[in-house]
Structure formats: structure tokens, C-alpha cells
Amino acid sequence: MNEIKIFSPATVANVACGFDVLGFCLDSVGDEMLIRKIDKKGIFITKVEGFDLPYETELNVAGVSALAMYEAAKPDCGFEIEIYKKIKPGSGIGSSAASAVGSVFGMNELLGRPYNKTQLTEFAIKGEALASKCEHADNLAPAMFGGFTLVKSMSPLEILEIPSPDDLYATIIHPQIEIKTSEARAILPKEVALQNAITQWANFGSLIHALHTSDFELIQRSLNDVIVEPFRSQLIPHYHDVKNEVLKAGALGAGISGSGPSIFSLSKGLKTAMNVADAMKNVYAKTHIDFDIHITKINTEGIKIL
């Protein structure tokens, strides 16, 4: 096997009370990538379609994570990477993470799987850091492992796979505004009230318990973010309208996807997830802001060979 085509999924990071550590994987939204083993040594980005991304390996997220793995594995070959980008960069659903995991996952398959998924995520962190200027894995982990993942620690990297109920769907709206990651980060306080932190970990522990026990009502009561949402929601016009309307439409909860501007919502069942999509649409249709909407099952498999 000298060439492999893969699907690298979009992801939602933070998930309300799980700021900086929790994420989940989407099913019907993701990039396609083709990785080809070649005789010539090195990593080469040979095609980029969908969005305008750099061809220079060192400036391309998929290239940088590929290089990190390449330098560790020192294989007697090189790789060409074709990127068919479908996740909009800057949308807040793990566009750079999909690129970062895609290249290393594909290369690993072509080399006979010398690395496990956690090791591959370590390489992907280097690519993700190019895009977000800091090392984090809350989108990489769910893209690599699928389902819900908890990044317990970054050093050493430890990723926990949290089970989730069947019949759990996400609805995501991407209002087409730009939020600079630097701005989303700068708006966060360095310190938080101990009482709010306690509320957050009570909710987070409850959410982990609810996912284990498939308790949808408890998922609903746990999806609250008292730490980050009050700040970052200011950067997303109509955020609170969307949240109110999706809850009325039957969603289990909603929050900011990653650092935004996308807003995610979780629902029990496809029908509710579609009603939630309508509720989201109705809010933004009254504005001058363009938007995309995704309705998707939780993807429990993660990145995969096509």
C-alpha cells in the first residue's frame, strides 16, 4: 500500500463545562486527505483544495505535524500530502486539528502503524500549535480517537475515552464572523472565583457521570459553563438568542464550540437535532450574518481510512 485516502473529522472542543479538556467528534463534517508514500525523502504538500492554505510544508499545519513524525520515525521514504479541505479555517470546529491529525494518521498507516494514537496526537500537537500559537489537544484528541475525549494532562499526554449514549446528535451553527484566537484568549480572566470553579467541576464531574450512565436529563443539567461563556459569548452576536431558542426547541444544552464563533448544541435524537437547526437558522436569518449549519451524529470512530 503506497497511498491512502482518509476522512479527518471536525470536532467540538470545551463542551460547556469541560473548558480546555473535553471534546467530541463529528460524523458528517470533515476533511479528506490523500497521503502517498514516495521514494524522494521529505514531506511535500502537493495539493490543497477547498480553502487557500500554504503549500510550504513548514507553514502548513498538516506539514508541520507530518514533519514532527517524520523526524522521529526517520523512514527510508518521503510523503506527499493532498488536502481536500472542507472544514472552514477559523470556524471553531477543529479545522486545523483535522489537518494535523490527518497527515500523521495516514503516514502511520503507510508505515505499518509504528505509533499508537496517543503518540500520533503528540506529533499532531506540533501542527496544531502552528495554527493556534499554543500546544493543546482538545480538538486533536476527539478527531483521533472519536467520541468524547478528556485530555487529562498534556505532559505527559494522557487522553481518556469517555463513553457516550447512542442517539446523541450535535447541531452546529457557524456564523460567518471572524474571531481572532488571540482575542478569544485575551478576553479570559487569569483568575476565577473559587465558587464558580467549584460549580464548574461539579457540572463537569456530573457530565462525565451522565455520559457513562446515558442519562440525557443529567447531560442537560450538566451542560453549563459559568467560567468561560460569560466572557467569550460577548464576541458572538446573538449568542444568547441562539441558546435560548435551541433550549426551547428541545436541545440538551448549547455552548461555544472551541473559541467560537460556532455554537454547538447537543440533542437526543435526529429529529430534535433538526428542530434545533431550524431554531438556530431562525435567529440568524433575521440578521445580515451568513451562516452554515451542520447536523451530525457523534462520531465514535474518529479519523478513518476511506
Added chain:
Amino acid sequence: MNEIKIFSPATVANVACGFDVLGFCLDSVGDEMLIRKIDKKGIFITKVEGFDLPYETELNVAGVSALAMYEAAKPDCGFEIEIYKKIKPGSGIGSSAASAVGSVFGMNELLGRPYNKTQLTEFAIKGEALASKCEHADNLAPAMFGGFTLVKSMSPLEILEIPSPDDLYATIIHPQIEIKTSEARAILPKEVALQNAITQWANFGSLIHALHTSDFELIQRSLNDVIVEPFRSQLIPHYHDVKNEVLKAGALGAGISGSGPSIFSLSKGLKTAMNVADAMKNVYAKTHIDFDIHITKINTEGIKIL
């Protein structure tokens, strides 16, 4: 049935990363109480053995929680309460909580169980507040439900029962020093670094996952407290020596029990729990501080009829 004898267990609150929300129940340490239905209306503390506690109903923790339930239930009878106190007040293993849940649990049995355990805990909160000057349920919940409990919220009161692996043992040392609850509370900061809060909820979510999956190694890696321990450990002489020694002896982790001064440790298996007890003893035997040690299985049943 006009009289009932109950065992009301000691408990450990906070459990390192679960500050203010998590607790677990002890098996071989607890009070005995006798509750008697009488014709004369009212709540009467008729016997207190073991420690010197007030007989005036309104000044006695068990009396105050009993009154809260009595006023709600308005039964056509009264109750006498005998307390055989075995948990030392002020030791940090839920002495007041045991009293508070004991009276209402016993009365509820004698009245034919008009209330569920969450409702009983609501009444017990009133008694606990007499002792600790604030309403909290992190010792009451494990005493009432057994096992590990997560107090998700106080208003409305919501208690989650978290499963735990068989073969999990606690070792607790009570160094006989006094820590005033007010001092333990005053030493805590009002604000904490966001980065530390994130570390705490990553550990807390991991601990909930580890309890669900009976993953002892993950329990070990999750039992860290970066928020409260740095402050409250200053109030307990030799705290860090104890912690270092119990970890060397094979404990999964250790932390301050409640607001101290007791130090708890969790171990896999009775043998390790006994080695941990020796390690604790060795530290305090070199000091002039008296101490008690308890070795106990996790009590999954909670308060019970004897």
C-alpha cells in the same frame, strides 16, 4: 415498630480534586443512635454517650435536623433520640453529618418512609449548618447514600451516586490537633488561577471516569488537589511527610479529609491499606501529637438499621 437502632457512618469529604462536592462513606467507623417514637409531641435528646454534646434539641445537630423534618411531617407523635457518639467531633470525618442524618433517617423509618434519601438530606442540612455555620452536604450525602457521592447542586439539592471498585479501602489518621472550621475556611483564597481550576476539573473528571471503570491507576493519577491542599495543608503538622510516606507504602493517593485535621488515603486492597496505616503511624509516632487510625472498606450501603 416504635424504636429503631441505627448505624450512622463517618465520611470523607472533598477527596482531593473533588473539593466541596465529592465524598465517600466509611464502613467500620460511625455512631450508633436509637430513635424512639413516643406519644408526647416534640423532639427530645434523652441520652448522649461518648462525647459531651448538648441535650437541648435546638443546640444539638441531630436535634436540629430532626426538628426540620418534624415540622415538615407534622406527625401525631414525638421522638426521643439517644446518641452513642463514636466519631470524635472536630476530627474531619463527618461527625456532625453522622448525627444530622441519623435522627432523620431513624424517624423516617418509624413513620413508614414518607421521605426519600434526598429529602432526608435536605432536613439534615439544617442540622449540619448548626455545626459548620454553612449549608453543605458533602459529608451528609455519602453518609445517607453510601459509596461515593457527588453533590451536583445545593439548590435544588441533587446528589449523584458514583460507582466505585470493590477492593477499595480507606486509611485515615486523625492527628489530635484542633483546626477551627472558620480558620480552615478563612485560609482559602476567594479567587484561583484559571489554569489551576482547569487542572482540578481535569483531575475530577478523570476521577469520576476512573471510579466508573474501576481503573485504580487512573484513580491514582487523578487524586491531586492543586486548589485547596496548598493552603489547608499548612494547618496540619507533618502533612507532607504523611503524604509522601503513604504514597511510598503503595497508597493510590492521599488528601485532607474535609477541612482536616484528619488525612485520608485510598488503597487497593486491605493489605496495602494496613501498610499505609503503618506508614502514617511512623510519621506521627516521632512527634508529640496523639493520633487515631482507621482502616476501612468503602461502605457502599451508607446509614443502616442495626
